Amino acid sequence: MGYIIDGLREAFHLIVSLDPDVMEITALSLVVSLTATCVATAIALPVGTAVKFTDFPGKKVLINLIQTLYSLPTVIVGLLVFLLITRHGSLGFTGLLFTPQAMILAQTILILPIMTGLTISALSGVDETIRDTIVSLGATRLQFLTSIVREARFAIFAAVAVGFGRAISEVGAAILVGGNIAHRTRVLTTAISLNTSQWEIGTSIALGILLLAIALVVNTGVSLFQQR
């Protein structure tokens, strides 16, 4: 048990002293996952809206597929992106391998399905009378869509938070395409993985606490927004 106490003590020290390495890793985690979440939102919101409000053959199958991909394993996404951007891959020329950009790409792909799917659910959750009211008030197509999205904003925001949570907590893709290179691509999850295997328990616990703290801040933010 002593090693846990020691680890906690060291973790406390690392956090309170704003250890530069720990802070750098945390910052990169936030930058990568926030960017991935923004990119995914920019895609998921219009795509989800389009899927929800257009009729086309195979719509049900597509929604089913999107929902299946909610549980897309992170290492599979990592592997796919790795194969794409490796020196011999079709995007090899971009030189993205082992860069934060590669991690952003992988995390974006990882969270796109769940964010698109939850956007569709959020829009479906808008009361039918409200939908009728918007049309009845004489909305143009664009006014209709923006009004519905506005009405579903809390649920959509929750979808964004879920996406961010999945992005910042994943380790498989980040380690495969980022490589966990110190001061370049090391993020909270990959650092915890490495430090734990090297018996750097204190650092791992410190990083773990920070990861949980981020999750806590995001969740609290979402609840506050929804209760507003």
Next chain:
Amino acid sequence: MIEIEHVSKNFGKKIVLKDVNATVRAGEIFAIIGPSGSGKSTLLRMINLLETPDGGHITLDGTDIRAGPGLTLDIRRKMAMVFQKPAAFDENVYDNIAIGLRMRHVPETEIKKKISDVLEVIGLSGYEKQRAKTLSGGEMQRVALARAMATDPAVLLMDEPTANLDPVATGAIEELVLRINREFGQTVVISTHDMLQGQRLAHRIGVLMNGIFSQVGTPREVFALPKNKDVARFVGIENIFSGRIARISGGVAEIESDGTVINAVTPLPAGTSVCACIKPEDITLHLVDGSQTSARNVLDGRVARMTAFGSVTRLVVECGIPFSVLITWKSAEEMGIAEGKPVKISFKASAVHVVEDTEVRRP
């Protein structure tokens, strides 16, 4: 103002509207009444272009509302609709009412003035900042009405706006509908399954049954002179007896119904299959040894059932055929009315409304 011509609508195999014809005049309150599932909402939704008719036309001020896709928005913006379920946008009251005006790009200063005016009308002044979702159902429905009114619609459509409200909130909405009609000359088409509401609000009523308007007329016409058995039953005439005019003597028809003879005034000839409709309030109850009556119809019977019915007592008097009769609690007490007691009932021949029975049981 609105012409509805030969409108029909099916949902799959289910025929909802067969051949609906009606005219709504400018400045009137037109009530569509009918039982649940009779297509009232569907008809309103078709007027508001939320539903497409399978056949027929609807015109608004002479323009076919389906004249072309380019017109849809223009036509729709001339109307406003309040729906059955009270629903509010997840915004404050001000933004809830502003939404239709913002869609029309009305300047914000004008919106502000409009909203303060309509809030005054609906009695929710000072509620601007309140989140609409925290309002009661009745208040939410008033906000919905304000939202609709704010756009200055030529026609206000209301789809059973009080069906989900308690009696007090219902009263408030009814009061508002009457007021905006009277003060602003607002044309209103309102659907309701509550025939009394139709009677309270409407200048004219259309009774929608079996896919058509069975009757269109003033509340008085519809309630006093229902055109057929279904309308009579729907408007709450409890005593409806099928029979045949056996003979006419001295301008009075003798209608035979299951062995009982009812005297009535009708222009229909002898031999016609008819329904005799008698309102419970037109029937007088007497004790067997009681006073004489000048009424043409006097029948002996026995009290079969007594039930409380609001402020009065509703009796079923078995006279060969069962009559519903209303008397006050006090009278019932004074007369010592009890189940099984022999009584007489009387009603005038002119109190019997006779309609031709179109669905005669053929042997």
